[in-house]
Amino acid sequence: QVQLQQSGPGLVQPSQTLSLTCAISGDSVSSNSAAWYWIRQSPSRGLEWLGRTYYRSKWYTDYAVSVRGRMTMNPDTSKNQFSLQLTSVTPGDTAVYYCARVHSGIYYDSWGQGTLVTVSS
């Protein structure tokens, strides 16, 4: 059974960088049948897909238009995890952030526990 464990700070100051990590157990970040996602949820935006990374002979990464240019996802094969970095945050980035696995492009089958990130001074 795949488990995803999130870590990272719950409070980030405006204009700073939000950094979260998602550690994977029960699968490999380099799996050829999985993709690794970041999603956030807030009362104003609902559930919002942010980005994904996956390995198919080489690494691919895609970002949502809303965060493109500010967001970076990095897979770490040595630690079997992937990360999210979101720069220049504003209070509008306050949300619960989730990592998730998508199996064979069909469905989300594993989620992290969620991290409430508040952007405030």
Added chain:
Amino acid sequence: DIQLTQSPSFLSASVGDRVTITCRASQGIASYLLWSQQKPGRPPKLLIYAASTLQSGVPSRFSGSGSGTEFTLTINSLQPEDFATYYCQQLNNFPPSFGQGTKLEIK
């Protein structure tokens, strides 16, 4: 981008009732629709994928149907643990998208 619109946004029902939630896609997505249930403080839990396939371990009172642009989630004989928020989602068309949610409350 595919927009998913759920109706209703709020639904009040009693234990034992049968309820139906609708999800409409802005473009045809064949049968590539998911339904998930979310309870406060928890991530979404997959109920149905491919519009009508029940995820392992999900009670059979949940069912899904539809294809193209209109989909439904039906819950027969509501149980107390079913009161939650339900989301439709699509993954097949990039970028992935979510419906705005339907909150199912106890009447």
